[in-house]
Amino acid sequence: MIDPDGYRPNVGIVLMHPDGRVFWARRTRHDGWQFPQGGMNTDETPLEAMYRELREETGLLPEHVAVLGATPGWLRYRLPPRAVRRNDRLVCIGQKQVWFLLQFAGRESDLQLDLCDKPEFDHWRWVDFWYPLDHVVTFKRGVYVSALRHLAPFARQVAGPQAVPHMSLSPPSPRHAPRRNKQRPRTRPGVSGGPSQGQRGGDGIR
Numbered sequence: 046m047i048d049p050d051g052y053r054p055n056v057g058i059v060l061m062h063p064d065g066r067v068f069w070a071r072r073t074r075h076d077g078w079q080f081p082q083g084g085m086n087t088d089e090t091p092l093e094a095m096y097r098e099l100r101e102e103t104g105l106l107p108e109h110v111a112v113l114g115a116t117p118g119w120l121r122y123r124l125p126p127r128a129v130r131r132n133d134r135l136v137c138i139g140q141k142q143v144w145f146l147l148q149f150a151g152r153e154s155d156l157q158l159d160l161c162d163k164p165e166f167d168h169w170r171w172v173d174f175w176y177p178l179d180h181v182v183t184f185k186r187g188v189y190v191s192a193l194r195h196l197a198p199f200a201r202q203v204a205g206p207q208a209v210p211h212m213s214l215s216p217p218s219p220r221h222a223p224r225r226n227k228q229r230p231r232t233r234p235g236v237s238g239g240p241s242q243g244q245r246g247g248d249g250i251r
Contacts, residue, residue: 046087051138052121056095057082057192059146060103060110061200065208066171068103068149069180070158073167077182080189081165082142091115091143099147102165104157110147114199120144122188144192146199174200174209 047053058081060068071078083098085091092112099105123139130136158166174193181189194212201209 047135047137052141053137054085055140055142056091057142057144062149062171065174065204069172070166070169073164095145101161104160109151109155113146113148114196116144116192116195120188120191122185125184146196
């Protein structure tokens, strides 16, 4: 489904631990890390699409999360020229997204990346709230800034101002580095390890 302007409707998910850290995952067969996201079907509302993508990409059910907030209207980003398929009947030039902030209310064993035939992710970790802004693929960064800025007040109500500080315009501080899990991050069977914490890589295109 592509709108007349060439944008594909999409939902994004910021899954937050009660302590303010967020779910950050590595795409299968890529070095790129990102939040869960995915396209909407023609018969879905953004909320319905969010719950479907949540199940497909993380294994979580509605009872494992609580919806804390969502971005109003659409946030858009354009794909890099190399990713635009000009020969398609309907040319998709980018995504328009509604972003949801979810509080994680389950157990870490509920997170399963391999429930579908083609898993989107093969590794995950919890990272500080603003960490993704400095580690997402470049062409998505503007949307991530807008989404997290809007969702931060909702996150702050749960995790507190120390866990979700007001975003600074200065260069990122060491606090934005991911904190290591007490438990080993869950991975898809047969996959281990991951890139260094500062590595971006991958194209982030979905």
